[in-house]
Amino acid sequence: MxxxxxxxxxxxxxxxxxxxxxxxxxxxxxxxxxxxxxxxxxxxxxxxxxxxxxxxxxxxxxxxxxxxxxxxxxxxxxxxxxxxxxxxxxxxxxxxxxxxxxxxxxxxxxxxxxxxxxxxxxxxxxxxxxxxxxxxxxxxxxxxxxxxxxxxxxxxxxxxxxxxxxxxxxxxxxxxxxxxxxxxxxxxxxxxxxxxxxxxxxxxxxxxxxxxxxxxxxxxxxxxxxxxxxxxxxxxxxxxxxxxxxxxxxxxxxxxxxxxxDAEGASKDIRIEVINAATEDDAVEVGRSIARNNLLKCAIHGEDPNWGRVLSAIGTTSAAFDPDELNVAINGVWVCRNGSVGEDRELVDMRYREVTITADLAAGTESAVIWANDLTADYVHENSAYSS
Amino acid sequence: MxxxxxxxxxxxxxxxxxxxxxxxxxxxxxxxxxxxxxxxxxxxxxxxxxxxxxxxxxxxxxxxxxxxxxxxxxxxxxxxxxxxxxxxxxxxxxxxxxxxxxxxxxxxxxxxxxxxxxxxxxxxxxxxxxxxxxxxxxxxxxxxxxxxxxxxxxxxxxxxxxxxxxxxxxxxxxxxxxxxxxxxxxxxxxxxxxxxxxxxxxxxxxxxxxxxxxxxxxxxxxxxxxxxxxxxxxxxxxxxxxxxxxxxxxxxxxxxxxxxxDAEGASKDIRIEVINAATEDDAVEVGRSIARNNLLKCAIHGEDPNWGRVLSAIGTTSAAFDPDELNVAINGVWVCRNGSVGEDRELVDMRYREVTITADLAAGTESAVIWANDLTADYVHENSAYSS
CATH class of the missing domain: 3.60.70.12 (L-amino peptidase D-ALA esterase/amidase)
Incomplete structure (x- = not known):
C-alpha cells in the first residue's frame, strides 16, 4: 500500500x-x-x-x-x-x-x-x-x-x-x-x-x-x-x-x-461549503475566512450553532454579496435566512465529529469546499508545550 | 471621570x-x-x-x-x-x-x-x-x-x-x-x-x-x-x-x-513591534500576521520563545524582506539573527503578563506596533459556551 x-x-x-x-x-x-x-x-x-x-x-x-x-x-x-x-x-x-x-x-x-x-x-x-x-x-x-x-x-x-x-x-x-x-x-x-x-x-x-x-x-x-x-x-x-x-x-x-x-487537539472536522458565489475565488475567500474565525471555531467545539459568527466572518471578505441576502445552514438547518434569524437553532444536531456549514452568498453559481477544525483546549495545550 | x-x-x-x-x-x-x-x-x-x-x-x-x-x-x-x-x-x-x-x-x-x-x-x-x-x-x-x-x-x-x-x-x-x-x-x-x-x-x-x-x-x-x-x-x-x-x-x-x-481568557498581552520595514503598511501587515498566528499565540501562552513561528508568520506576508536577514527578539533577547538561530532561547524571561516580540525586517526605516493576546484554554472555554 x-x-x-x-x-x-x-x-x-x-x-x-x-x-x-x-x-x-x-x-x-x-x-x-x-x-x-x-x-x-x-x-x-x-x-x-x-x-x-x-x-x-x-x-x-x-x-x-x-x-x-x-x-x-x-x-x-x-x-x-x-x-x-x-x-x-x-x-x-x-x-x-x-x-x-x-x-x-x-x-x-x-x-x-x-x-x-x-x-x-x-x-x-x-x-x-x-x-x-x-x-x-x-x-x-x-x-x-x-x-x-x-x-x-x-x-x-x-x-x-x-x-x-x-x-x-x-x-x-x-x-x-x-x-x-x-x-x-x-x-x-x-x-x-x-x-x-x-x-x-x-x-x-x-x-x-x-x-x-x-x-x-x-x-x-x-x-x-x-x-x-x-x-x-x-x-x-x-x-x-x-x-x-x-x-x-x-x-x-x-x-x-x-x-x-487527525488535526492536533481537534474534536470536530468542519466542512465549509460556500455556494452561489459570483466566482470560485469568492467562494474560497469566504470559506477561508469562516475557517479561520477563532470565535466560530470555539463555538463549533461547544456544539453551539452560532451563525452570527459565520456572518461576521463573511463580512470581512471582499466577495460579492448583499448582507441582507445571506443564508447559512449548519448541518442542514437554515439557521440564518436573508441575513437574519432563520429556522430554530435548537433543531441543529452537532453531536457528531463532522459538522457542515453551508454559506449561501446568493450572488452567482460558483462554489468551493474548505475543510477546517474546531479550536479546543487540547489544541492550546498541545501547541503551548511543543518545543519545551 | x-x-x-x-x-x-x-x-x-x-x-x-x-x-x-x-x-x-x-x-x-x-x-x-x-x-x-x-x-x-x-x-x-x-x-x-x-x-x-x-x-x-x-x-x-x-x-x-x-x-x-x-x-x-x-x-x-x-x-x-x-x-x-x-x-x-x-x-x-x-x-x-x-x-x-x-x-x-x-x-x-x-x-x-x-x-x-x-x-x-x-x-x-x-x-x-x-x-x-x-x-x-x-x-x-x-x-x-x-x-x-x-x-x-x-x-x-x-x-x-x-x-x-x-x-x-x-x-x-x-x-x-x-x-x-x-x-x-x-x-x-x-x-x-x-x-x-x-x-x-x-x-x-x-x-x-x-x-x-x-x-x-x-x-x-x-x-x-x-x-x-x-x-x-x-x-x-x-x-x-x-x-x-x-x-x-x-x-x-x-x-x-x-x-x-482584559481580553477574554488571555494570560498574556503581546506587544508586537515591527521595525526597519520598507513602509508602515508592511510593518502593519507583518504585525497583524504575527498577531493572528494561533500556533505562536499558544507558544506565548506556554512561555515558549518559539521564534520559528514568528518567522513562519512573517513568511506569509507580502512585505519587503529577505528571509536570510530577518531578526527576531522576544523580551529583548535576539533569539533569531539573519533568519537563523541567534541568542540562547533559555535567556528569554517570559514570566510576566506583557511579552514583547520585535521583528526586524531589515528592509527600511518604518515601524508599527500591534497589540495581541495569547491563545488559552480559557479563551476556548469562554467562547465555546457564550451563547448557550
Whole structure:
C-alpha cells in the first residue's frame, strides 16, 4: 500500500535516532523505473526550509530517483549549515543507492523534513540512518515509510486508487499548521502510470488546488510543506490526462480528509461549503475566512450553532454579496435566512465529529469546499508545550 | 471621570433588564452644549448591526445630542425589525430628552449595542430603561455609564486627559472579537474643547488608526464596533488641531491597552513591534500576521520563545524582506539573527503578563506596533459556551 502500491517503487521507514523517543523518523522512497518523472508543489511561505529550497531546485529537470524524508526536525531557519546538511543528506542517499545499483546523483534526490523549526538536524544520526533505510528498501515498505514521517500525527495516512492497469498511491503526514499554500504536510505520491513530468505537474497542480490547498486546520502556513508525485512508468499504461488527474485528485482528497481528521487537539472536522458565489475565488475567500474565525471555531467545539459568527466572518471578505441576502445552514438547518434569524437553532444536531456549514452568498453559481477544525483546549495545550 | 470628565456632558448607567442576570445594561450620554459637534468611526465589517447603520446615518450632519448604548444584545443580523428597534430607541431618547429640555430629534441620537448576534432586543425592557436612565442623568454619571456597557469585560474602562483648560475623556467596552477595522468595542469619547465636526473627524481618524485599529486580540472583526467623539465646546478653548489629535490619541491608546489587558481568557498581552520595514503598511501587515498566528499565540501562552513561528508568520506576508536577514527578539533577547538561530532561547524571561516580540525586517526605516493576546484554554472555554 502507500507509496509502494504502484509498481516500480521500494520504500523503507526506520528509527535513525533523530527523535529522542526512539520512534521511526527516517523514510526513503526509491523509484526503480524505467521512468523517473516527477513533479512537486511546495509551501508558498516565503520563509522556506532548507529541504524545500533543495527539492525545488532538483526538480527543475522533472526527474527524481529517490525521496528521503525525516521527522524529528524541520531544518528550517537553520541558515547555510542547514542547507549544507540537506545537501549532505541527498549526497548520502545517492552514494548508498549507487552502491546497490545504477549510479545515482544527489541531484536526483529530493529531501523533506518536518519537526521543530530553528534546530539543526543531528547529522551523526541521520546519515547512518540513510544507510540503514537503504538496506531495508522493499516493495512492501510503504507502510513503514508512512509511519516514519509522523510527528504529532496519531495515525499514519495512506491512500491508493487503482485504475485499469495502473495505480496511484501515497502517504501523508501532517497534524497541525495546516493551512493553504499547503500545511505542515509532507506527501509523497507514486504511480506506475507512464506519464511524463509535464503531465505529472499538471495533474498534481490540478489536484492539490482543490484538496490540500483547501484544508485550513489552524490558519498557520508551514515552512516545509512538500507534495511530490513520482512516476515509474512500470505499468506501461499511459492514461488520458483527465483520467490521471482525477485519480491523483482522489488520492489527494482522501489524504487531505485524513489530515483534517487527525488535526492536533481537534474534536470536530468542519466542512465549509460556500455556494452561489459570483466566482470560485469568492467562494474560497469566504470559506477561508469562516475557517479561520477563532470565535466560530470555539463555538463549533461547544456544539453551539452560532451563525452570527459565520456572518461576521463573511463580512470581512471582499466577495460579492448583499448582507441582507445571506443564508447559512449548519448541518442542514437554515439557521440564518436573508441575513437574519432563520429556522430554530435548537433543531441543529452537532453531536457528531463532522459538522457542515453551508454559506449561501446568493450572488452567482460558483462554489468551493474548505475543510477546517474546531479550536479546543487540547489544541492550546498541545501547541503551548511543543518545543519545551 | 469617563465621559463626564469633560464639561457639558451628563450620563447615566442603569439596569433595564436586557441582561437576564440583572446587571447594568443601558447607558445614556448627553451633550448639554453649547456645541453638539460629533464624529464617529465604525466597523469595516460589511455585515453591520442595525445600530451601526443608524448611527452612521445620523452622523451625516456632524452633530449629536445623545448616545444611547446597551449591552445584552448586539441587534446584529436582525433584519428590518432590528432596524426598526434601533429607530424606536432613538425616538424614545429624543422624546424623554425633549420632555426635560430643548426639543431633540431622533436624528440627533446615536445608538450602539453589544452582545449576542442574531437576537432581537427586548424592547419592552429597553424603552422603559431609557426613561429610567434619563431620570438619572448626572454630571457624575460617567462611571455608571462605563459599567453599563460591559459584556464579558471583567472591569470597566475609562480614561481622561486634561490639558490647559480643556479635557478629553472616554469609556470603552470590549473583551473579545478584538481585531482591526475595530473590535467588539464600543467607545464614547467626549471633550469640552471647542472643535467643529471636521476637526473631530480628523482627530478621531488619526487617533484610531494607530490605536484601536492596531489591537488584534483574536483576529475576529465585529459587526458592532463604534467609536464616537462628541464635543460640547463648554470650555470655550479651541486647541490647535495637532494638540487636540494628540490628546484624543492618548485617550484612545490608554483605552486600547485596557481592552487588550482584559481580553477574554488571555494570560498574556503581546506587544508586537515591527521595525526597519520598507513602509508602515508592511510593518502593519507583518504585525497583524504575527498577531493572528494561533500556533505562536499558544507558544506565548506556554512561555515558549518559539521564534520559528514568528518567522513562519512573517513568511506569509507580502512585505519587503529577505528571509536570510530577518531578526527576531522576544523580551529583548535576539533569539533569531539573519533568519537563523541567534541568542540562547533559555535567556528569554517570559514570566510576566506583557511579552514583547520585535521583528526586524531589515528592509527600511518604518515601524508599527500591534497589540495581541495569547491563545488559552480559557479563551476556548469562554467562547465555546457564550451563547448557550
Amino acid at each position: 502507500s507509496v509502494t502500491a504502484a509498481k516500480g517503487f521500494t520504500a523503507a521507514g526506520i528509527a535513525a535516532g533523530i527523535k529522542q523517543n526512539g520512534n521511526p523518523d527516517l523514510a526513503l522512497v526509491v523509484n526503480t523505473g524505467p521512468r523517473r518523472a516527477a513533479a512537486g508543489v511546495f509551501t508558498s511561505n516565503r520563509v522556506k526550509a532548507a529541504p524545500v529550497l533543495w527539492s525545488q531546485r532538483v526538480l527543475d529537470d522533472g526527474e527524481l530517483t529517490a525521496v528521503v524524508l525525516n521527522s524529528g526536525g524541520a531544518n528550517a531557519c537553520t541558515g547555510p549549515q542547514g542547507f549544507q546538511d540537506t545537501h549532505a543528506t541527498a549526497e548520502k542517499v545517492a552514494e548508498v543507492l549507487s552502491a546497490k545499483g545504477p549510479e545515482v546523483g544527489a541531484g536526483e534526490v529530493a529531501v523533506a523534513s518536518t519537526g521543530l523549526i530553528g534546530v539543526l538536524l543531528p547529522m551523526d544520526k541521520l546519515l547512518p540512518g540513510v544507510e540503514k533505510a537503504a538496506a531495508e528498501l522493499s516493495e512492501h515498505g510503504g507502510e513503514k515509510a508512512a509511519i516514519a514521517i509522523k510527528t504529532t500525527d496519531t495515525v499514519h495516512k495512506t491512500s491508493v486508487v487503482t485504475k485499469d492497469g495502473w495505480t496511484v498511491g501515497g502517504m501523508a503526514k501532517g497534524a497541525g499548521m495546516l493551512a493553504p499554500g499547503l500545511a505542515t504536510m509532507l506527501v509523497v505520491l507514486t504511480t506506475d502510470a507512464d506519464v511524463d513530468a509535464k503531465g505529472l505537474d499538471s495533474a498534481l497542480r490540478g489536484a492539490t488546488r482543490v484538496t490540500f490547498d483547501r484544508v485550513d486546520s489552524d490558519g498557520c502556513m508551514s515552512t516545509n510543506d512538500t507534495v511530490l508525485l513520482l512516476a515509474s512508468g512500470t505499468s506501461g499504461v499511459s492514461p488520458a490526462q483527465d483520467e490521471f488527474t482525477e485519480a491523483v485528485r482522489a488520492v489527494c482528497d482522501d489524504l487531505a480528509r485524513q489530515l483534517i481528521g | 469617563s465621559v463626564t470628565a469633560a464639561k457639558g456632558f451628563t450620563a447615566a448607567g442603569i439596569a433595564a433588564g436586557i441582561k437576564q442576570n440583572g446587571n447594568p445594561d443601558l447607558a445614556l450620554v448627553v451633550n448639554t452644549g453649547p456645541r453638539r459637534a460629533a464624529a464617529g468611526v465604525f466597523t469595516s465589517n460589511r455585515v453591520k448591526a442595525a445600530p451601526v447603520l443608524w448611527s452612521q446615518r445620523v452622523l451625516d450632519d456632524g452633530e449629536l445630542t445623545a448616545v444611547v448604548l446597551n449591552s445584552g444584545g448586539a441587534n446584529a443580523c436582525t433584519g428590518p425589525q432590528g432596524f426598526q428597534d434601533t429607530h424606536a430607541t432613538a425616538e424614545k431618547v429624543a422624546e424623554v430628552l425633549s420632555a426635560k429640555g430643548p426639543e431633540v430629534g431622533a436624528g440627533e441620537v446615536a445608538v450602539a449595542s453589544t452582545g449576542l448576534i442574531g437576537v432581537l432586543l427586548p424592547m419592552d425592557k429597553l424603552l422603559p430603561g431609557v426613561e429610567k436612565a434619563a431620570a438619572e442623568l448626572s454630571e457624575h454619571g460617567g462611571e455608571k455609564a462605563a459599567i453599563a456597557i460591559k459584556t464579558t469585560d471583567t472591569v470597566h474602562k475609562t480614561s481622561v486627559v486634561t490639558k490647559d483648560g480643556w479635557t478629553v475623556g472616554g469609556m470603552a467596552k470590549g473583551a473579545g472579537m478584538l481585531a482591526p477595522g475595530l473590535a467588539t468595542m464600543l467607545v464614547v469619547l467626549t471633550t469640552d474643547a471647542d472643535v467643529d465636526a471636521k476637526g473631530l473627524d480628523s482627530a478621531l481618524r488619526g487617533a484610531t488608526r494607530v490605536t484601536f485599529d492596531r489591537v488584534d486580540s483574536d483576529g475576529c472583526m465585529s459587526t458592532n464596533d463604534t467609536v464616537l467623539l462628541l464635543a460640547s465646546g463648554t470650555s470655550g478653548v479651541s486647541p490647535a488641531q495637532d494638540e487636540f489629535t494628540e490628546a484624543v490619541r492618548a485617550v484612545c491608546d490608554d483605552l486600547a491597552r485596557q481592552l487588550i489587558g
